[in-house]
Amino acid sequence: MTVNPRFEGASPISRLPDDRQFLEDVWDGLAATPKALPAKYFYDAAGSELFEGITGLAEYYPTRTELRILDEHGPAIAAALPSGAALVEFGAGSTVKVRRLLRHLRDLTAYVPVDVSGEFLTAQAEGLRRDIPDLAVEPVVADFTRPFALPATVGNAPRAGFFPGSTIGNFRPEEAIRLLDTFGAILGEGSQLIVGVDLVKDTDVLEAAYDDASGVTAAFNLNLLTRINRELAGGFADDSFHHRAFFNAAASRIEMHLVSREAQEIDIAGRRFDFAAGESIHTENSYKYSIASFRDLAAQAGWAAGEVWTDPDGLFSVHALRRRPV
Known part of the structure; x- marks a missing residue:
């Protein structure tokens, strides 16, 4: 199991972020079973720019x-x-x-x-x-x-x-x-x-729209971890998760996930969370009507x-x- 040592020994109080609601939502989401994060946190400045890039993709x-x-x-x-x-x-x-x-x-x-x-x-x-x-x-x-x-x-x-x-x-x-x-x-x-x-509509059309060949949607999804690292003293290592998107026909929705590449522990503002290899964070649904x-x-x-x-x-x-x- 990988342990990110970035904040080892630091005082949790000294590194609490200003945005307490963001922190609490992340803590609650990663403590849940299954793990999930609110999609609204995609949209920091970088996330907003990446989404604008998605809108111009051929698949989207x-x-x-x-x-x-x-x-x-x-x-x-x-x-x-x-x-x-x-x-x-x-x-x-x-x-x-x-x-x-x-x-x-x-x-x-x-x-x-x-x-x-x-x-x-x-x-x-x-x-x-x-x-x-x-x-x-x-x-x-x-x-x-x-x-x-x-x-x-x-x-x-x-x-x-x-x-x-x-x-x-x-x-x-x-x-x-x-x-x-x-x-x-x-x-x-x-x-x-x-x-x-x-x-x-057709499943192939739906899934391509959320998992484009150039990887822009993957970058958009992974930027959420970058934002947590920057704003919430997170300890997600580069390339420790990968993007996955698929159509859940029973629920009539596209699901986006961030999947852990290995068993690891992640520190976020003094609180640690365990991930099994292959365990995912459910980051977004897109229901189709x-x-x-x-x-x-x-x-x-x-x-x-x-x-x-x-x-x-x-x-x-x-x-x-x-x-x-x-």
């Missing part, structure tokens, strides 16, 4: 397909949103997708991008202000899975939400229902929500289904939802 169909839908059906999608709205993008990241809608939304009160990666969010917001100087851009650094306050400048404008990229698929169905309900609480009764949802199954899930979260737009090959879908009265 979701981004280009969703962009095609936004380009071809942009006017109709924009028409589903109220006039003079404040548009809140949950987990904004890059502005590439929202720009497809903004060209058809000339009377927005404000655009509110929300993301946990403050540095990346700020850079994207500044670029959007330069390109669209008449648009009020009000970024919010927050974890969109939890309630947060919208900027006061939004005032009483009608609320609309934008949640592209099939990020909803990263949550277990029961979590996705809670998340959509949280969005409804933030946006309010009568609000609109545009959601990108990946569809069930049919149009009907996603509409049913949204209804359970208090949203009424509206129009849905898809590509000719039925790879991806974009849904318009309306918040029902409580």
Whole structure:
């Protein structure tokens, strides 16, 4: 068994990180059976950049397909949103997708991008202000899975939400229902929500999208360990884990894992965790839906289904939802 000695003899108290929630989530996840980590921690600055690289890969169909839908059906999608709205993008990241809608939304009160990666969010917001100087851009650094306050400048404008990229698929169905309900609480009764949802399809197409030949997705997955080392005094050695992705048909989801290459002990801020050879850390799910199954899930979260737009090959879908009265 390999033991990483990086922090041998150091005081655990002296190396506790500033982000206590991150630490507790990692400790709890690695103490669980099976081991798992929240996918939201992928997105530090490096992780966000790597994900942007993934979206341009030949194997990764979701981004280009969703962009095609936004380009071809942009006017109709924009028409589903109220006039003079404040548009809140949950987990904004890059502005590439929202720009497809903004060209058809000339009377927005404000655009509110929300993301946990403050540095990346700020850079994207500044670029959007330069390109669209008449648009009020009000970024919010927050974890969109939890309630947060919208900027006061939004005032009483009608609320609309934008949640592209099939990020909803990263949550277990029961979590996705809670998340959509949280969005409804933030946006309010009568609000609109545009959601990108990946569809069930051939297994080979799905698995290639999450295990590309050039290894960018592997680097994205492994960057989570690099982040733990940097921010949480972690002791993961280079090349001690490898990336694995596969489609779990019974659960209708792609699973991503980090698999231990050997039996080893890992120290994280003074707490040690044992790994057997071949044992994995489950880092991400990406659930795939049919149009009907996603509409049913949204209804359970208090949203009424509206129009849905898809590509000719039925790879991806974009849904318009309306918040029902409580």
